[in-house]
Amino acid sequence: MFQQIRSHVVAAGAASLLGLFPDAALAQTTDERRERGAAVVRSLNNNTTQPTLEGMRREFLFLAEATEAYARGDVWSRPGLDNRTRQLAAVAAFAAICETAFMRVHAGYALNIGVSEEELKEVIYMVTVPAGLPKAIAASQVLAQLCEDRRQADSGGPAEPSTATPTREEARP
Helix, strand or coil, X not given: CHHHHHHHHHHHHHHHHXXXXXXXXXXXXXXXXXXHHHHHHHHHCCCCCCHHHHHHHHHCHHHHHHHHHHHHHHHHCCCCCCHHHHHHHHHHHHHHCCCHHXXXXXXXXXXXXXXXXXXXXXXXXXXXXXXXXXXXXXXXHHHHHHHHHHHHHHCCCCCCCCCCCCCHHHHCC
16 A cells, blocks of 8 residues: 555656656656666666665655656656766766765766776866866865775775765865
């Protein structure tokens, strides 16, 4: 019963959002959209789930399901851009607004699908123009740590990559 109510609430919320996006198919069920979203994450994350999303699912089920169905299932799976372009855009956008935790996730996805460290660095350099040096510096520190964590993991270093993201105050030069 609770599962049905939750599905109806998710569907109602999605339907209200979809009113803003008329080309989205209302005939699709929330479960279909969530599965499409899960497939997007697996395609970007070496065929595994995304730990942040899974953690959110434990405490904030509606938010996790809405993220999976809408952000991943509707937006990320749209035609028109390839995954590479989407990830570069996401890294730039999150870096520009200093959401470095999200930037780190999407930079990891970008690396997983073949974007090079040098290309990601260029994206961060571009952020200096619209967003300024402090946000680009914060993003550069997180990107450098992500790349170092991945190198250590590839060389048999620490088993768990660092998830520490500097606060805005810590990120300032």
